[in-house]
Amino acid sequence: MRLYPMMANLRDKQCLVVGGGRVAERKIGGLLNTGAVVTVVSPACTPTVQSWAEAGRITLHRRRFDPDDVRDAVVVIAATDDPGVNLAVHRACGSHQWVNIVDRPDLCTFTVPSVVERGDLQIAISTGGHNPGLAKKLRRQLEEQFGPEYAEYTAFLGAMRDRVLALGLDETQRRAVLAELLDDRFLRLTAAGETKRRDQEAEQVFRTLGKP
Numbered sequence: 001m002r003l004y005p006m007m008a009n010l011r012d013k014q015c016l017v018v019g020g021g022r023v024a025e026r027k028i029g030g031l032l033n034t035g036a037v038v039t040v041v042s043p044a045c046t047p048t049v050q051s052w053a054e055a056g057r058i059t060l061h062r063r064r065f066d067p068d069d070v071r072d073a074v075v076v077i078a079a080t081d082d083p084g085v086n087l088a089v090h091r092a093c094g095s096h097q098w099v100n101i102v103d104r105p106d107l108c109t110f111t112v113p114s115v116v117e118r119g120d121l122q123i124a125i126s127t128g129g130h131n132p133g134l135a136k137k138l139r140r141q142l143e144e145q146f147g148p149e150y151a152e153y154t155a156f157l158g159a160m161r162d163r164v165l166a167l168g169l170d171e172t173q174r175r176a177v178l179a180e181l182l183d184d185r186f187l188r189l190t191a192a193g194e195t196k197r198r199d200q201e202a203e204q205v206f207r208t209l210g211k212p
């Protein structure tokens with residue numbers, strides 16, 4: 001199956017997770033990171049899911065799934081350990097809803113990738129359902145390659161790009177400045193914590209290449 005890679009903005013979107021176990025907890029955590037409005041239906045749940053409910057970060061209904069639960073949800077995830085319940089969740093959903101059934105890749109209208117998270121930089125890995133263990137293994141390898149410095153580095157490059165775009169340069173100049181800012185020295189200076197020197201280097205780039 002060929003999947004379309006898509007980064008979804010779920011801020012303030014209603015999401016339903018059926019089940020509150022280990023797998024549900026992972027999916028809920030990801031949804032919460034995006035600012036989604038999460039409702040969980042499950043008779044039992046992990047201590048972390050319970051703590052999210054107590055902190056008011058999710059709405060938790062401690063009961064079994066009811067088909068009516070899916071009504072207002074844009075995204076629905078079925079993550080119970082009962083294949084019959086997971087199938088019932090799928091059947092309750094309409095074709096307008098994005099549905100993930102954790103034990104039935106064939107019924108998913110979206111799957112969840114493994115993700116290296118470095119601030120706003122996200123590197124998502126999908127194996128098209130062939131082997132989620134491989135996705136996890138690759139994530140760990142990529143986490144070695146792309147360290148925590150990439151969070152600050154990405155934010156820095158974002159701020160610099162905003163500036164470049166605001167300068168109103170012609171296309172050739174704009175490309176030249178953006179290309180120079182991607183030089184590895186800016187990454188090295190960020191990783192070394194030498195942000196002052198990095199910012200001075202960036203000013204130099206603007207002075208030499210970024211004159212309108």
Ligand SMILES: C[C@@]1(CC(=O)O)C2=NC(=C\c3[nH]c(c(CCC(=O)O)c3CC(=O)O)Cc3[nH]c(c(CC(=O)O)c3CCC(=O)O)/C=C3\N/C(=C\2)[C@@H](CCC(=O)O)[C@]3(C)CC(=O)O)/[C@H]1CCC(=O)O
Binds near residue numbers: 105125126128129133
């Ligand atoms: C990436 C990740 C994201 C996340 O969940 O956040 C994710 N699974 C992860 C881990 C993981 N999953 C499983 C194991 C045990 C080892 C093994 O079985 O291989 C481990 C390893 C572990 O838990 O350590 C078992 C498993 N997974 C699925 C089935 C059903 C089936 O295949 O039929 C079964 C068998 C269940 C059973 O035993 O019956 C199905 C799916 N799992 C997916 C995603 C989607 C495809 C992603 C892709 O294209 O690769 C898809 C299709 C649907 C979905 O869930 O969206 C996350 C790693 C996060 C990380 O740590 O980086």
Ligand SMILES: NC(=O)c1ccc[n+]([C@@H]2O[C@H](COP(=O)([O-])OP(=O)(O)OC[C@H]3O[C@@H](n4cnc5c(N)ncnc54)[C@H](O)[C@@H]3O)[C@@H](O)[C@H]2O)c1
Binds near residue numbers: 018041045063064079
């Ligand atoms: N896609 C993935 O990433 C992945 C990974 C591993 C396992 N799995 C599959 O996910 C299933 C769940 O794994 P787990 O480790 O989270 O199991 P778990 O035992 O930790 O949790 C199961 C949860 O389902 C809930 N539940 C059971 N019946 C319910 C009902 N009628 N209504 C609402 N909630 C109900 C329980 O309260 C519990 O919280 C496994 O059985 C396996 O098939 C998927």
